[in-house]
Amino acid sequence: QITLKESGPTLVKPTQTLTLTCTFSGFSLSSSGVGVGWIRQPPGKALEWLALIYWDDDKRYSPSLKSRLTITKDTSKNQVVLTMTNMDPVDTATYYCASHVVAVDYWGQGTLVTVSS
Amino acid sequence: DIQMTQSPSSLSASVGDRVTITCRASQTISNYLNWYQQKPGKAPKLLISLTSSLQNGAPSRFSGSGSGTEFTLTIGSLQPEDFATYYCQQSHRTPWTFGQGTKVDLK
Numbered sequence A: 001q002i003t004l005k006e007s008g009p010t011l012v013k014p015t016q017t018l019t020l021t022c023t024f025s026g027f028s029l030s031s032s033g034v035g036v037g038w039i040r041q042p043p044g045k046a047l048e049w050l051a052l053i054y055w056d057d058d059k060r061y062s063p064s065l066k067s068r069l070t071i072t073k074d075t076s077k078n079q080v081v082l083t084m085t086n087m088d089p090v091d092t093a094t095y096y097c098a099s100h101v102v103a104v105d106y107w108g109q110g111t112l113v114t115v116s117s
Numbered sequence B: 001d002i003q004m005t006q007s008p009s010s011l012s013a014s015v016g017d018r019v020t021i022t023c024r025a026s027q028t029i030s031n032y033l034n035w036y037q038q039k040p041g042k043a044p045k046l047l048i049s050l051t052s053s054l055q056n057g058a059p060s061r062f063s064g065s066g067s068g069t070e071f072t073l074t075i076g077s078l079q080p081e082d083f084a085t086y087y088c089q090q091s092h093r094t095p096w097t098f099g100q101g102t103k104v105d106l107k
Helices: none
Strands: A003-007 A018-025 A035-041 A048-054 A059-061 A069-074 A079-084 A093-100 A104-107 A111-115 B004-007 B010-013 B019-025 B033-038 B045-049 B062-067 B070-075 B085-090 B102-106
Touching (some): A003 A093, A003 A104, A018 A035, A018 A093, A018 A111, A035 A079, A035 A104, A048 A093, A059 A069, A079 A093, B019 B102, B045 B062, B070 B085
Parallel strands (some): B010 B102
Antiparallel strands (some): A003 A018, A048 A059, A069 A079, A093 A104, A093 A111, B033 B085, B062 B070
16 A cells, blocks of 8 residues: 655745655655655645656756755655745645656645745 | 646536546647546545546546547546546656646536
8 A cells, every 4th residue: 555644844934944754655766667756736726746756866846946946865764855945925835745657646645834924 | 848728727517417628738748648636625636647547446437538739538427526626737748747727516
């Protein structure tokens, strides 16, 4: 059974750095073709794809956010970490981590991050 | 980025209706088109991958078709549990972009 779960702060202040951790089970991020990534959804709005890291450490980012994002993995811990710098109230959203193979196959439950002073 | 445009943005339908949602890509994406269903307060769920491959557990009333730049999701006979928001997404090239969503509600 494949599961993913996001963890991190629920509230951050403007200009701070957000660090989210995705802990997954049921698959290996060392298997060829497998990736884990992040997607967010502001309240009442559409999904926005953010970043993806593949089994071979290839990293892909949304061009509009690339300067603010870093994605890393710890295969031994089955974890993927996303950092986003210089947070702003417009970054308030539910952040999902998800496995990526041919599609966004399995999703975590999501974590709501609010950016407010 | 490849832009994905869904139509309509919302629709009202009755139980038993046949429903079709269209998704257009700004450039060719071969068959790398996926559909997701999202219910309020829940994470999206993969419904159909690679244009027409129904995921395990998804009802057979859902089907997908298309190629290149134009794709459709069809719900053969709408059921009460199908009222949700549907998103298309391309996985041809990163960034893996989503459509803006189509909300299906009760007429």
